[in-house]
Amino acid sequence: MNIVTKKPEVLVSVHEARLHYQVGGAFAAMRGKSTVVKAVDGVTFDIRRGESVGLLGESGCGKTSMGRLLLKLEDTTGGSIHFDGEELGEVRRHRLKKFRSRAQLIFQNPFDAINPRFTIRATLSEPLENAGIPRSEREDRIVKALELVRLPEPEQFLDRYPHQLSGGQLQRVVMARALILQPEFVVADEPVSMLDVSVRAGVLNVFRDVRDRLGLTAIYISHDLALVRYVCERTIVMYLGRIMEDGSTEDIVREPLHPYTKALVAAVPVPNPDQSHDPLPIGRGAPDPRNPPSGCVFRDRCPSAHARCASEVPEPRPVGSRLVACHLF
Amino acid sequence: MPEIAAPAIIKPRRPNILARMFRALRLPVNDPFAVAGLVIYFVFIVTAVFADQIATHDPTEILYTPSYDLAADLRPGQDGFLMGTTSLGRDIFSQLVYGSRSALLIGVTAAFMVALIGSIIGLIAGYFGRWVDAVLMRLADIAFGIPFLPFVIVLAAFLQPSIWNVVIAMALVLWRDTARVIRSQVLTLRTRGYVEAARVAGSSDFKIILRHIAPNILPLSFLYGSIAIGWAILTEASISFLGFGDPDSISWGYMLQDAFASQALAKQAYYWFVPPGICIILVVSAGFFVTRGYENILFPKLNR
Amino acid sequence: MTEPLLSVRNLRVSYQVGRSFVHAVDGASFDIPKGSITGLVGESGCGKTTVARALTRVIADNAAITGGEILFEGRNLAKLPEKEMNALRWRDIAFVPQSAMNSLDPVYTVEYQLGEVLRRRGGMGRKQARARSEELFEMVGIDANRLDDYPHQFSGGMRQRVAIALALALDPKLIIADEPVTALDVIVQRQILDQLKELQVRLGLSVILVTHDISVVAYICDRTVVMYAGKVAESGTMQAALTAPSHPYTMGLRNAFPDLQGAASGVLTPIEGAPPNLANPPAGCRFKPRCPFALDLCGSEPPVIDVAPGHPVLCHRARESAALRIEAAKTETWMARA
């Protein structure tokens, strides 16, 4: 960490970012179904250099969409995102190439993230080739990258095809590909959710280790608070495209403030037979991203919702060292 | 400094181009019917290529018997005509042999055009999306609104009657099916992790299409190509039957039309109208068999 | 101990793939007592679903039960004539599948699908079936006026509830739930598990809950069966198996799970390597290649050792488990292997 001191502290700055998808065809429209999904709807946060931030939330709350925005795999439909002071919307052509080598993605599904027709060598060569690294250097860097992710005896993997590797090994290759150009910023989108429990820990450990060694700034996307806690010091909780709570992970685990975070924390099962069986402080039902409620998007499931929640969208407010978007605070 | 033995790096085996192409095409060699189809194709291709050697006569030459009478309506074997002669005194066997040439010429070019145009449009529409997709798919809608056979008929009347009309019409209209399927395939491929990964790795669109997407749709193009072979041959036959065919080149469709126009049915000249029909059925169903073999490979879960 | 409701003895199930066989379940034995929830845990591909399906005898076309017994109330289901087996399905043994979306027929309303079971299998009339459907919906906490909806109109959690309602329809003695919550979000998962537990207690059901998540097992199960590579590694009460695991594999699994209530600085420890290929499993103990405690003798078929009454363990070193547990708690133990 803190390799270069001159650079500004904030690496990524998100301001009121929005990503609205147009969905549904003519037939959905004929039945009066809304055709816009607000995957990300006015999200603001900063990430400092070297920080690891967990992006937490239920399925469909917009975590992946947020990640894709940060990597310019999707263009914002509103608001702005600055990467190292540069607005992502303006990044084009050769600067995009440069950006691509600075910001990387670790994929959720390793079985899908590597072209089944490519050998591991070819897979890892691609970013090097694009970055204009001469052929002679490539082999060396590939081996180094594989060593970095703790694949023992990297050479034996180079000419294998993906189906000849186990899930844990593949996910390490995916990480190696993300790291091979020595990026500053990495988004990891549920990197272990497709892996078997027994090998998850190994991949997580590599991630933690590499991040610390290279001083990476990282976003870790997950719906599992226990995992986020394992890798990130800061957590952002999202619900239906909006930020509910943003603060240190330990604080959130110990004392969740937002009613949604409370439910989330209480719901996580622990491998301990003596855990409590108290009912969850949350209503039934699931969020419908196509028809979110007015005002606070969480109000229809919130046990402490009141009149104001229906009319007014709660803005994130500082509560202690945290930001909480709730009218209770 | 003492030398440290570098770890033995196993060089990747680079299979030769031909072998790689064959693997990319993934010929369905495990399905007995597909193999039968491939064999039929092979036989017809050989026949077409060596038509000059195999045919006993010029297929359009008006022949005379040794007694200088017109050699018309001879039965098979008579006067040394293997499968007899037509009412115009032309050798049926030679026509059949040369017919394979037209069939394969039409079939293969039509297949190539349809597969090529369809694939390129599908690739572009699917990959680039947005207005490019919108424009190309509207074009496809229009193509879907054009009734194919009537279109060929009009085109054949518009241009000089020629076997290429069928090919042109197919290229103009039938790319739509291929394009739609390829597009939807590309749409799913585009969201595949490794395509996204290539983008994140900084690969250009062109490179992504060429390296990651095209190889995956190649078998699909080939599938549509092989469907197009059958379509082309059947369409040519229909067009010839309706009298819009090419009078100068011998095709099986032409032979059938000739036979019907000359009342081979009433003459019970089975030796005349049955063989071309069978040839068409053989080649077209060979296409279907191969196609099915392909589908089994491409969509194994269907286990058709 | 009372007679178990279901007793699986040495069950073998194989899939034919081309010319070779995958022995997905290779001699599994365990008991399901009446009125309990039993968790069936294990890594992906270890044969959990295969066991669960084998109990209903509706298995894949290329699968066959090649040995063993499934004793259910004294009858061997593995040998029962198809007709009797069919009579027993759903009335005695019901099933909750992993993905309720795919297991509800998309073209019929939920009421039709409930009614189908109630009328065709339960012999009810139309009115009666409707009443019972409403009752069932109430039980699982869905508004009865949503009976006329189609499956896709429900959210994932509700669908899972519908699936549970379906399973309850004929008051079965045993419900087999194959990963009923895996695809769901934590909050919904918790709600469903609570519901299931509540119903199980209220109706005195026996439930087999298939899952790969020991947290879930820890949350609601009374007993657990741990599977590894087609075999039962260890089975026993929740407490016995989770707080004091006796098989190295179970110990490893415990280490690999993050615990929200544990210390923040805790380090997770993976079990390196991958489960064996079931088409060609290693001789002897199947966990041997990944086991930090493996000895030469592990190359031979491990014995089943009862470390406590009703707590069989499939391990050569089962008797040393107390000592091994201490070693297993250390990260280095597992890293050394890698």
Place this chain on the structure above:
Amino acid sequence: MTNFKAVGSRLLQLALVLWAVVTILFLMFRLMPGNPMAAYIDPTFTLEQQQQLMAQFGLDKPLWQQYLIYLGNLLQGELGQSFRYREPVGERIWTLLPNTLVLTFSSLIIAYAFGILAGAYLAWRRGSFIEQAAIPAVLTTRAMPEFWLGMVLLAIFSFSLGWFPAGGTRAPGAEYSGFLDLYTSRDFLSHLILPAATLAIYSQGLPLLLMRSNMLDVMKEDFVTMARIKGLSNWTVVVRHAARNALLPVMTSFAIAVGYQLQGNVVVESVFSWPGLGRELVNAVAASDYPLAQGAFLMIALVVILMNLLADLLYAVLDPRVSHA
């Protein structure tokens, strides 16, 4: 509102396709070589006559003017005058369309009824000898040129056995008061059988193969497995769950098939002297009768386009996943 916009865009798309087809047609026929006056060439054909004819059909005007007139007329449902018949094209098409539709639908209904049943049966008997033999046989029926099949049927059942008449829609001299009267007569039926059978034999392959592969797919679905775990009878599982689901795409393919069949009718109508739209199109093209050929083509295209739309709609109506979204 967005939903109006979406519906509007679907209709707009339809209009666009129609306009494009209409324009392509216009250009194709106008640029076609060959002179429509060719039909009148006769030793007594004079220059004056020629010019009068050209003026009558508006052929003396510049192309763009002809195009505008043509579009204008189309909007009013006017298809123009046939060169040969000197009759409004619309009238002629309306009298022929029912014949074509009756042939198309009857053959397709037979084909689908057979194809669906046989497809379901083959799926059920998967791997059996019957299935192994049937699939290539079905593929072969699709490889036969329709006219060839028609001629063979004609040769056997009409010329040799004399069971069915050789062509037309009615016995010579038979009089009927209207379409309905005609279509319900035995006479008509006996004329319909051979052409309908030809088309049906050719088209049964599509629903058959589709039904079969859908069935095989559906049989692998979880809900079918669940139905079996529920202890439901085999019949219930196969018919109520598997077949019902497999049927959906087959039904929507029907609409598309109507469009395809209509195009293919051209050939079969010629073989069986069936007084339909397809044969008229062929004759009109052969005789450079632009307005008529254009009209017939347009009518076929219209049906094809509408059937494409119908397929969408059918899918939306039949599949609760869409209809109850």
Place this chain on the structure above:
Amino acid sequence: GDPIRKITILSRPQAGQQAEFQSVQLIAQEWRKLGLDVEVKAMPWEQMSDVVWYKRNDWDSTAWQMVGRPERSDPDELVFNLFHSSTAENGYNFAGYLNKDYDATAEAQRGEIDPDKRKALVYKAQEILDKDQPYMMLVHPKSTFAFDKTVWKPESVVNQSGIGIRNTWTFLGIEPAGAKKDLIINSSDNIKAINPLYISGSVDSWITELVWDRLLRVGPDGLPKPWAAESFTWKDATTVDVKLKSGMKWHDGKPVTPEDVKFSFEAAVGGEAPMYKPFATNIDSIAINGDVVTFKLKKPAASFVTSSLAKVNLIPKHVWEPILKDLAAKPETAESYQEQMPIGSGPFKFVSWAKNESVTLAANKDHFNPPKVDRWILRIVPNAEAALGMLRSGEVNFMGEFTGDPQVLIDAAKKDGDLEVVSTVDMGFRYIAFNERRPPFNDPAFRRALSEAVDRQLIVKAAYRGFAVASNSIVSPALEFWHDKSVVDGFKAGHDVAAKTLKDAGYTLEGGKLHYPGDTKEALAAN
């Protein structure tokens, strides 16, 4: 001189025009033997006629045909319209034949009322054409028809010379042999219109001739006879008196009057019936005197009786007058007017018309010449195969058109036993027209050589399978009175004859290629 460029022959494709296509192939084969480079271009009729008719400078030679029609029993139409220089620009003389001597002969025969003198002139015309060979006459085909003799009495069938047994006289006189009284006849062509003011096609004319009466009809011998007219007399070279039969009635029951006759001829020139106009333009005035109608002509015209009086249909004034008035204001003519229920006075009444399928007429028992059949039914059967099948199955009992191989028909009849087949030499003919505007076809010797190169017997046998007679005259031997037999008999053909003709005219063979005589240059590029 230069080598002669590649020359082309236009032909229709084989489909439907087998014999023509085959002839052209044979001709090309023979011409090549003369050292010419010959290309056969097959194209559909519409395209071919477009080139030949509207692009008169663009082609070398073309296959063409002239079909037989009753009114062509008078040679005037062919003799004049085909070769007179006045029709070279945009009339039927598309070959561009120019010969003053011929023009004079053609005009003279037109004005000559005396049959024998006229015959001499027509003979002279035929001799000039033989000498100049503007056309390479090929054959007069034989038309082959058949009928079911168990249904129809063979002796009641009339064989009209140059036309065959499918003619109005047969339909009027044919007698049922048994209980079946419906005459069912086939045609491959669609019916375009049933309209007395529109010459829409040959099949259509079968119907118009039956539904509408004419003053005269061309008899089985090819000479005109009174029909609706009681009699007719030439008062002088430009005046004809026609006496109308009494007691005739329209199909709607109204009487046929001389007014109707006058109206019919006036309608033909009135502008609403462009196709009939040429047949009545020569009429100066029509006068009515009781039941006599007097036609005054502008110019003497020998063919007036055949090509006008026996051509123009008699139509009811009370039906057509309002229609024509209505049409006068519109761009359309009467040709696009289709009566719902056509009204004529002819021996058959219109009953029904199923488009593209059939037309049914019923016998008019009130007619002065009532037919013996009950109904006359025309079925559209587009292919010969089906037509033959229908004839054998009884779905058709009179084959009115057979486009297939006549031998097949004869064989089928032999096998069947119930069928009678009759072949008749047609008054129409097939030929190759040379484009006289383009060298080398402007040279009569060259044309003659090409014509001589092919032995017509080859065409008759190999292309027409014997169902044709060789021709060298536009007047068919079927028209015995007008046909100049010597022209045909005197024509010698064969490769050697042709080669000699060419050599005599100065053409040379160099390296197997034919060259122009002297130092003539090739003026046109091959196309």
